[in-house]
Amino acid sequence: MVPAPTSGNSQAAIEVANGTVQVLPPLHAGDEVSVKALNDNDEAVGSEYSPSGTETAVAWINGKPVAVTSLVGGNFSTPLSTALDVNNNGSILAQSGSSDYYLLGAPSGLCQWQR
Numbered sequence: 001m002v003p004a005p006t007s008g009n010s011q012a013a014i015e016v017a018n019g020t021v022q023v024l025p026p027l028h029a030g031d032e033v034s035v036k037a038l039n040d041n042d043e044a045v046g047s048e049y050s051p052s053g054t055e056t057a058v059a060w061i062n063g064k065p066v067a068v069t070s071l072v073g074g075n076f077s078t079p080l081s082t083a084l085d086v087n088n089n090g091s092i093l094a095q096s097g098s099s100d101y102y103l104l105g106a107p108s109g110l111c112q113w114q115r
Helices: none
Strands: 012-015 021-024 032-038 044-049 055-061 064-067 082-086 092-096 100-106 109-114
Touching: 055 082, 055 092
Parallel strands: 032 082
Antiparallel strands: 012 021, 032 044, 044 055, 044 082, 055 064, 082 092, 092 100, 100 109
């Protein structure tokens, strides 16, 4: 990950497999982003921070930001604060609050455990 200059807001950038640098935009203008992990398919995950203090788990797929909760099927409505890791199959380890963790997209579906 390399820093990208912006007009006052923190914005993340990654170096992708072909050696180019790609700026990762926030979901909402004016928010700051932080990348936690990148897989071999150039899919990145991390967090977005709003000026009001809200933290949202974000995935960047093809360079476009999506809320991780929107990637979960069914009626999943738990707010996810950060995405911690992504494997090469696209499964995401996300966190809600300080002690609830979810493995999203695993072969067995949605798994939850608490610290």
